Amino acid sequence: MATPNRKATTEATAERQRKIQDDIDTTSGRRHENGGAMQAGARTYPEPPLPEQHQPKPGAEWALDPPPMCDAPYYEGSRKLADKVAIITGGDSGIGRAVAILFAREGADVVISYLSEDRDAKDTAEMVEKEGRRCLMSRGDVRDPAYCAQLVEKTVDTFGRLDVLVNNAAFQVHADAIEDLSTAHFEETIETNLHGLFHMCREAVPHMKTGAAIVNTGSVVGLEGKAQLLDYAITKGGIHAFTKSLASQLLPRGIRVNAVAPGPVWTPLNPSDQPADRIVQFGGSVPMKRPAQPEELAPAYVFLASPHCSSYITGEILPVVGG
Numbered sequence: 161m162a163t164p165n166r167k168a169t170t171e172a173t174a175e176r177q178r179k180i181q182d183d184i185d186t187t188s189g190r191r192h193e194n195g196g197a198m199q200a201g202a203r204t205y206p207e208p209p210l211p212e213q214h215q216p217k218p219g220a221e222w223a224l225d226p227p228p229m230c231d232a233p234y235y236e237g238s239r240k241l242a243d244k245v246a247i248i249t250g251g252d253s254g255i256g257r258a259v260a261i262l263f264a265r266e267g268a269d270v271v272i273s274y275l276s277e278d279r280d281a282k283d284t285a286e287m288v289e290k291e292g293r294r295c296l297m298s299r300g301d302v303r304d305p306a307y308c309a310q311l312v313e314k315t316v317d318t319f320g321r322l323d324v325l326v327n328n329a330a331f332q333v334h335a336d337a338i339e340d341l342s343t344a345h346f347e348e349t350i351e352t353n354l355h356g357l358f359h360m361c362r363e364a365v366p367h368m369k370t371g372a373a374i375v376n377t378g379s380v381v382g383l384e385g386k387a388q389l390l391d392y393a394i395t396k397g398g399i400h401a402f403t404k405s406l407a408s409q410l411l412p413r414g415i416r417v418n419a420v421a422p423g424p425v426w427t428p429l430n431p432s433d434q435p436a437d438r439i440v441q442f443g444g445s446v447p448m449k450r451p452a453q454p455e456e457l458a459p460a461y462v463f464l465a466s467p468h469c470s471s472y473i474t475g476e477i478l479p480v481v482g483g
Contacts, residue, residue: 197450198483202234206426207450208443212436217333219428221253221280228426230258231287232455235265240466242267245319247311249273249302249360250329252281254427255377258454259326259461260284264291266462271296271315273329280428294319302329302356305363312363322367324465327357327399328377332433334388346391353395354402361406370414375464376403378421380481396421400477407475416474418464423481424451447483456480 197207211225221228246263250256251272257280260270270288272295274281281297288295296318300307315322331352335341361374368374381389382396400419407417424430424443430451431439443451460480463469 197444198448201456203229205229205450205453205456208441210426210440210442212440213431214434214436214439215428215432217331217432218275218277219253219430219432220277221257221428222283224426224428224431226426228254228257229453229455230254230458231261232258232265232458235262235455235459237262237265237267237291240266240462240468241324244268244323244465245271245315245321246324246326246465247271247273247315247322247360247364248326248328249356250275250377251326252277252284252297254429255422255425255454255457255461256326256328257284257287258458259328260295261287261291262455262458262462263324263465264288264293264295266466267293268324269294269296269319271298271311271319273298273300273302273311275299275301275329277428302360303351305359308356308359308363312360312367316367321369322364323369323372325360325364325368325374326377326461326465327360327374329353329356330377330392330395330429332389332392332429334434334438335390336388338390341390349391349395353392354398357399357402365410365415368413368415371467372415373465373467373470374406374410374415374417375461376417376419378403378419378477380421380423380479383421383477383479403477404475411474416464416467416470418470418473418475419477420457420460420464421477421479421481422452422457423479425457426451426453443482446481450482452480452482 206226246268248256251260252274285295378399379396381393385393403419
């Protein structure tokens with residue numbers, strides 16, 4: 161049995177520990193009540209709940225609510241891509257649009273390849289031209305090797321060179337059960353995301369010289385998997401493996417190959433991928449509690465494309481996943 165002095169001492173310690181516990185319970189609860197999404201950028205970004213909405217494939221940026229934030233008004237260019245020429249597939253909207261804008265701000269002429277969204281493509285081209293650079297629009301399907309060959313040929317004929325290829329075009333639709341994933345659905349995802357990337361790289365590489373760069377769009381899904389995106393996860397994991405393998409192959413030729421692996425990003429891909437009621441909480445499950453905006457991804461592509469920033473980096477996957 162403890163002596164009176166020892167008992168008093170231990171009771172005092174226990175009381176002190178309970179006070180610490182109470183203080184944490186109080187302040188922690190207050191933080192949870194008031195804590196929303198993390199906002200660490202130059203401006204405030206939308207956070208869940210988002211408006212219910214659904215779009216037919218392939219989705220339109222002009223119809224999204226709220227509009228994706230793509231123009232990065234506080235980003236100042238410093239000629240990181242001066243006089244370069246870049247092809248961006250899926251360049252009409254979402255991440256592709258934001259990348260096109262920042263590439264132009266960094267001094268590059270841009271070719272945007274897109275599937276069918278003429279209005280979005282025209283808007284993107286105008287944004288690129290507003291940055292003082294040229295923009296060539298090309299409508300086509302990257303699943304078609306003939307189109308990919310024509311796209312590269314037209315780029316070289318128009319601008320005389322090809323320095324950067326961004327493989328960003330993708331197809332994605334959630335399926336809750338493997339039984340719901342039809343063969344047509346599976347093949348559409350594989351052909352768009354993997355075949356398209358392969359066709360573009362095969363056509364582009366012969367025109368690229370030392371210092372050129374390929375930047376692929378991977379995904380956090382390719383790193384971690386996702387139950388409702390079996391087919392998409394296969395393609396994004398494949399893109400990561402392809403990136404590392406092609407980087408090794410092109411190393412002796414001085415061409416770097418890297419990938420960005422985004423988490424949830426507010427683009428037309430998502431409201432055209434899931435039912436309207438699921439969009440309300442889109443991006444809320446990541447530690448930052450919100451989806452990224454396209455302009456938050458684009459600097460990663462500038463970094464990997466520019467020889468001034470990443471000349472010693474190849475075969476890497478750069479996650480931008482919100483924590």
